[in-house]
Amino acid sequence: xxxxxxxxxxxxxxxxxxxxxxxxxxxxxxxxxxxxxxxxxxxxxxxxxxxxxxxxxxxxxxxxxxxxxxxxxxxxxxxxxxxxxxxxxxxxxxxxxxxxxxxxxxxxxxxxxxxxxxxxxxxxxxxxxxxxxxxxxxxxxxxxxxxxxxxxxxxxxxxxxxxxxxxxxxxxxxxxxxxxxxxxxxxxx
Amino acid sequence: xxxxxxxxxxxxxxxxxxxxxxxxxxxxxxxxxxxxxxxxxxxxxxxxxxxxxxxxxxxxxxxxxxxxxxxxxxxxxxxxxxxxxxxxxxxxxxxxxxxxxxxxxxxxxxxxxxxxxxxxxxxxxxxxxxxxxxxxxxxxxxxxxxxxxxxxxxxxxxxxxxxxxxxxxxxxxxxxxxxxxxxxxxxxxxxxxxxxxxxxxxxxxxxxxxxxxxxxxxxxxxxxxxxxxxxxxxxxxxxxxxxxxxxxxxxxxxxxxxxxxxxxxxxxxxxxxxxxxxxxxxxxxxxxxxxxxxxxxxxxxxxxxxxxxxxxxxxxx
Ligand code: SF4
Ligand code: SF4
Numbered sequence: 001x002x003x004x005x006x007x008x009x010x011x012x013x014x015x016x017x018x019x020x021x022x023x024x025x026x027x028x029x030x031x032x033x034x035x036x037x038x039x040x041x042x043x044x045x046x047x048x049x050x051x052x053x054x055x056x057x058x059x060x061x062x063x064x065x066x067x068x069x070x071x072x073x074x075x076x077x078x079x080x081x082x083x084x085x086x087x088x089x090x091x092x093x094x095x096x097x098x099x100x101x102x103x104x105x106x107x108x109x110x111x112x113x114x115x116x117x118x119x120x121x122x123x124x125x126x127x128x129x130x131x132x133x134x135x136x137x138x139x140x141x142x143x144x145x146x147x148x149x150x151x152x153x154x155x156x157x158x159x160x161x162x163x164x165x166x167x168x169x170x171x172x173x174x175x176x177x178x179x180x181x182x183x184x185x186x187x188x189x
Numbered sequence: 190x191x192x193x194x195x196x197x198x199x200x201x202x203x204x205x206x207x208x209x210x211x212x213x214x215x216x217x218x219x220x221x222x223x224x225x226x227x228x229x230x231x232x233x234x235x236x237x238x239x240x241x242x243x244x245x246x247x248x249x250x251x252x253x254x255x256x257x258x259x260x261x262x263x264x265x266x267x268x269x270x271x272x273x274x275x276x277x278x279x280x281x282x283x284x285x286x287x288x289x290x291x292x293x294x295x296x297x298x299x300x301x302x303x304x305x306x307x308x309x310x311x312x313x314x315x316x317x318x319x320x321x322x323x324x325x326x327x328x329x330x331x332x333x334x335x336x337x338x339x340x341x342x343x344x345x346x347x348x349x350x351x352x353x354x355x356x357x358x359x360x361x362x363x364x365x366x367x368x369x370x371x372x373x374x375x376x377x378x379x380x381x382x383x384x385x386x387x388x389x390x391x392x393x394x395x396x397x398x399x400x401x402x403x404x405x406x407x408x409x410x411x412x413x414x415x416x417x418x419x420x421x422x423x424x425x426x427x428x429x430x431x432x433x434x435x436x437x438x439x440x441x442x443x444x445x446x447x448x449x450x451x452x453x454x455x456x457x458x459x460x461x462x463x464x465x466x467x468x469x470x471x472x473x474x475x476x477x478x479x480x481x482x483x484x485x486x487x488x489x490x491x492x493x494x495x496x497x498x499x500x501x502x503x504x505x506x
Contacts, residue, residue, distance in 0.1 A: 016244070018283050018286070018287045018290055019286075019287070037384060037385045037387075037401050038390065038394075038397050038401070040397075040400075041394060041397050067241075068393070069390075069394065069397065070241075071237075071385050071387060071388040071389070071390050071401075072237040072240075072241065072347075072348075072388060073347035073348075073351070073385035073388070074347055074348070074351035075347065075351065075383075075385070077351065078351045078359045078360075090241070091240055091241045091242070091244060092244075094241050094242050095241070095242050095243065095244060098242055111238070111389065111392050111393055112238040112239075112241060112242045113242070115236065115238040115239075116235075116238055116239055116242070116243065119232070119233045119235060119239065119250070123232040123233060124201050124232065124233050125201040125233045125236065166230050166231070166232050167230045168230055168301075171253070171301035171302070171303075172232050172250070172253060172301065174300040174301045175249050175250070175253055175297050175298055175300050175301040175303070176246050176249060176250065176297075177300065178249075178296065178297040178299075178300035179245045179246040179248075179249040179250075179293075179294075179297035180243075180245075180246055182245055182293050182296060182297060183243070183244070183245040183246065186245075
């Protein structure tokens with residue numbers, strides 16, 4: 001499965017990103033990669049990734065670790081001379097990578113999913129449960145260290161053990177369900 | 190001064206693990222004479238996680254808060270967490286900027302009998318609200334215990350300075366530095382004031398995050414700061430809780446206290462460290478108030494260059 005419908009990979013990235021049409025204006029100047037605090041861990045700099053998107057290298061782009069190392073700091077976005085919403089494009093790429101089952105850094109995707117799970121079930125995030133569930137499933141060896149940190153957090157009253165919930169959870173869940181339906185319909189066209 | 194009331198969105202971090210920020214925020218609010226009224230039944234902003242993998246539900250999640258605030262008659266919302274601030278601000282802005290997005294978000298909201306008209310609620314970071322509505326003159330006037338001799342590194346982090354930079358510069362914000370001066374303290378020449386704290390990377394690729402944390406702590410220490418001052422619970426958590434791990438990885442022994450800006454204002458207003466939630470930090474900050482002197486320190490060095498001279502790159506000492 002290369003392209004859905006008649007649109008190219010480039011067009012799909014652009015369409016899925018608010019303000020994404022500016023991507024066609026990329027100058028390949030490299031200011032984005034030069035500003036990126038986690039650039040050293042990325043297999044392609046943001047600049048290179050954008051050239052690859054234009055070249056239609058869908059597989060390579062969606063299996064790159066680059067979007068997963070993005071910490072959403074917006075340094076690239078504010079420095080880009082063409083005002084390309086780079087951080088949002090990273091988000092689009094993560095979303096597309098998950099949907100096509102091709103992500104290089106499953107840990108990051110799982111962390112996001114665990115976090116989202118708590119928000120959807122309670123309307124609030126829940127650090128104790130998040131860290132435990134995520135690391136228990138994905139890095140059991142981290143649990144010992146995490147346990148110690150957790151104890152230190154508890155002692156300082158910084159880690160509530162009981163999750164909080166919002167009152168009108170049904171309202172939130174109805175909204176999220178509707179948003180997901182709209183998003184799924186969009187993907188089908 | 191008449192009592193001001195602000196609709197307030199505390200966010201999960203403040204109500205969970207950054208108790209000291211909440212306590213010090215409420216303490217300076219009553220000292221300065223304003224009230225933060227928590228909005229009813231707010232939900233999580235989704236942090237950076239939700240937006241990055243599920244865009245439309247993320248906008249809808251955040252918009253529920255905006256819609257409920259607007260329904261309750263709010264024309265602004267004050268937010269102490271940089272990540273919540275960014276998400277709320279960005280949702281309000283993008284719903285207006287991209288009408289197709291705004292329409293879809295409102296379609297989702299209608300499933301919960303809500304609707305949001307972009308532009309209704311002005312989303313403001315707590316620092317912005319304090320600095321613009323009270324101003325440096327008021328802070329100076331209310332200062333009971335000037336922070337003489339205290340050297341502070343103003344750390345803005347990324348999400349308030351970027352991407353919109355509504356109340357300060359993206360590259361070289363100065364609002365907090367100027368505030369320190371007004372309170373009697375000395376802002377240090379701290380270079381990484383808008384460098385990212387690593388965000389959620391501590392959970393995903395710890396070495397990536399620890400490297401960022403190490404750089405920030407080192408830069409603050411090199412600037413001669415007695416403490417690093419943050420405006421976000423996530424930044425505080427990363428720089429404070431993970432500082433020990435960064436020390437271990439880089440074989441360093443920094444012990445840089447990491448405070449919230451509200452604690453700094455509180456000290457100057459004459460509140461006690463206990464009233465400001467001191468004692469919950471990992472890197473002991475109890476020595477910071479002890480460094481405050483009774484008289485202003487003598488001016489360090491006479492200026493050798495005239496103020497009109499062309500700017501020159503700073504030489505490392
Ligand atoms: S900074 Fe902007 S124009 Fe320059 S390479 Fe990056 S995306 Fe392209
Ligand atoms: S937003 Fe992401 S890609 Fe851009 S500079 Fe920050 S970490 Fe790098």
